[in-house]
Amino acid sequence: MENIQVQVNLYGKIASKAGGRHIARLNLTLPQGAAVCDLLAQLGIADHERGYLFVNAVLCEVPGISTGGAEVLKDGDHVGIFSLDHMWPYQYRDGVPMSASLKQTLSAQDSGHGAMRHTYQNKKTDP
Numbered sequence: 001m002e003n004i005q006v007q008v009n010l011y012g013k014i015a016s017k018a019g020g021r022h023i024a025r026l027n028l029t030l031p032q033g034a035a036v037c038d039l040l041a042q043l044g045i046a047d048h049e050r051g052y053l054f055v056n057a058v059l060c061e062v063p064g065i066s067t068g069g070a071e072v073l074k075d076g077d078h079v080g081i082f083s084l085d086h087m088w089p090y091q092y093r094d095g096v097p098m099s100a101s102l103k104q105t106l107s108a109q110d111s112g113h114g115a116m117r118h119t120y121q122n123k124k125t126d127p
Contacts, residue, residue, distance in 0.1 A: 002032045004075035006039065012083030014050070017043050030073060036060060037069025039079060051082040060099040067101040 010017060010024040018024035030038060036053065040046075053061035056078055060071050063084055073079070098106070 003029045004032055004034065004073060004077075006030055006073050006075075006077050006079060008039070008043070008079045008081065010043075010081050010083075012051070012086035014043075014045055014081060014083040017045060032075075034073050035069055036071045036073065036079070039073065040069055040081075043081075045081065049083060051084045051086060052080075053082070054080040055099070058097045058099055060102055062102070065102075065105055067099065067105050070101055071099055 006028050008018070008026050008028055010020065010026075012022065015022055015024040018026045028039070028042065030042070036055065040050065047066050050061065051063045052059065055071055055073070061067060061069070
């Protein structure tokens with residue numbers, strides 16, 4: 001099985017998982033076919049620690065909503081993962097490129113509208 005190389009930047013408290021204090025950059029080797037969930041597992045980053053997650057500047061995960069990390073990574077991809085203490089300014093959220101799985105998840109959360117919001121609630125578990 002061939003491997004792929006992925007560049008990962010970690011921001012905020014989770015940078016400590018790669019030896020950084022506020023920011024950490026590392027190059028990882030993963031098996032071909034690895035997905036975002038595999039990357040998060042290898043780094044030891046739980047959903048409750050992760051804020052925004054981008055793959056090649058496309059938003060794939062947001063705080064409080066997980067798409068399951070199903071995005072398959074390709075050789076040369078760049079992944080940016082923010083901890084919850086490093087939030088993304090609200091004014092830049094509208095119109096951001098999103099993965100198909102995140103668009104679908106947001107649409108289900110918002111009666112088909114799919115727009116970015118300031119906060120989210122999981123309708124299955126939150127009151």
